[in-house]
Amino acid sequence: MSNENYNDEIDLMQIFGMIKKTFKSFLRSIISVIVFYKKKWILFFILFVVGGVTGYFIDQNQDTKDKYVQEIIIEPKYNSAKYIYDFIEELENNFQDDNFLKNLGISLDHAKNIKKISIEPVIKGTDVLDNLQERYKNREFFKDIMTAYEEGKLEEEGFRDFYKHHKLTINFNKASEYNSKMISSILGYIKSNKYYQKISNLTLKQKKIDIERNKKSLQFIDAYLSNLEKAPLKAENEAIIISSGSELPMVSIASLLQKKELLIELINDQERALILDKEIFSFVDYGDVISKRKKLLNRMMILIPLLLIGLFSLFYFLRYLNREIKEFVKDE
Structure with a gap:
């Protein structure tokens, strides 16, 4: 041991x-x-x-190779997303046309400073769902969602109209006082499309008429409810309005109150559209031309x-x- x-x-x-x-x-x-x-x-x-x-x-x-970039977020109107995308995608080729540059009001030398210009949707799944729900109100739209809502297809051309916002990205070769002016001219040219201007004018004209009609309906409901407060109904069965025209149905006070809320919401949306939908697209965020130097500086200096x-x-x-x-x- x-x-x-x-x-x-x-x-x-x-x-x-x-x-x-x-x-x-x-x-x-x-x-x-x-x-x-x-x-x-x-x-x-x-x-x-x-x-x-x-x-x-x-x-x-x-930094000097890809130094200056501008990002602009827009919201297309009147189903104009396809037109805007086609215009941006063909822009580089159209820069070779002197007449096109003349219409834009920019010179070829200034246009050459644009290294790349692209547009892409700001992808939000809720935009797709909202659009599908609006399109299939009276159908089994959830089945359509299950078929259409695939993440791999969200960036395809068929979904462009579904998204509210789209990001325009412009890369410049160098700094220039004409960079912002060129982009402003390009966007102004897109807005000058005669076809969409006619659609905009007609739509806004119709909305003004609809607003007046909805306001008259709202005034009628307010007047009736005001009179009802002064002379309240004595019996529960009297809480019904019988229209003067025999072809119109009877309307309850509860439905009038509901109709009033809907009219107020509808009028607010229509008045908002009169301001925001005057042109083919509206600006959500108009970014300035910025330098990407801060993202690249000192990377190789340390490596x-x-x-x-x-x-x-x-x-x-x-x-x-x-x-x-x-x-x-x-x-x-």
């Missing part, structure tokens, strides 16, 4: 000895690394400075110095490893 305990103690001592030896080797390696960088600090400092300067100039060069220091550290490590292997082979 004592021999077994003695053997166990020897095994434990050997294990602790191995751990101690390993720990010392680890500490020795750390100290060697610190001493190495301490000896070579001038070299790595030069590498850090050279890498930082190089990275700075690379950052500046990257390149670290890369240079890492490469030189790897070089010295491999050289040290090669020397150790040669000594090991020589000892063998």
Whole structure:
């Protein structure tokens, strides 16, 4: 039994000895690394400075390639999304036409400063659901939703009219005082479409007529309810209005109150449309031309110095490893 305990103690001592030896080797390696960088600090400092300067100039060069961008969010009216998309997508080709540029009121030199112009929907699933519900009021529209509402198809052309808002993104090659003027001219040209102007004028004219009719109906209901307050009905059965025309149905007071609320909401929507729906689209957010420099600055200025220091550290490590292997082979 004592021999077994003695053997166990020897095994434990050997294990602790191995751990101690390993720990010392680890500490020795750390100290060697610190001493190495301490000896070579001038070299790595030069590498850090050279890498930082190089990275700075690379950052500046990257910024000038895609530096200025403008984002505008619009809300198309009168089912004009397809027309707006087609116009934007063909804009680059149309810039080659002198007559087109003349109609826009911009020169070819200024147009060349537009690197890229694109438009995409601001995707909101609720917009699709609201549109489907409006289209299929008297049908089993939830079945249509299950068929149509697939995330992979939300950006397809067939869904463009479903979204209320669309983002127009313009990238410029360089800063220019004409950038904002060009975009204003392009958007103004889109709004000048005669077909949609006629639709807008006709729709607004009809809305004005509808507002007057709805206001007269609202005045009639208010007048009747006001008279009712002055001479309240004595019996519950009297809470019914019988229309003078025999072809019209009887109307209850409860339905009148409900009709009043609906008329107020409808008039508010129509008056809002008179202001917001005057043109083919309205602006939700008209962003300024901004620089993307802040997003790119210092990225390469930090990456390149670290890369240079890492490469030189790897070089010295491999050289040290090669020397150790040669000594090991020589000892063998």
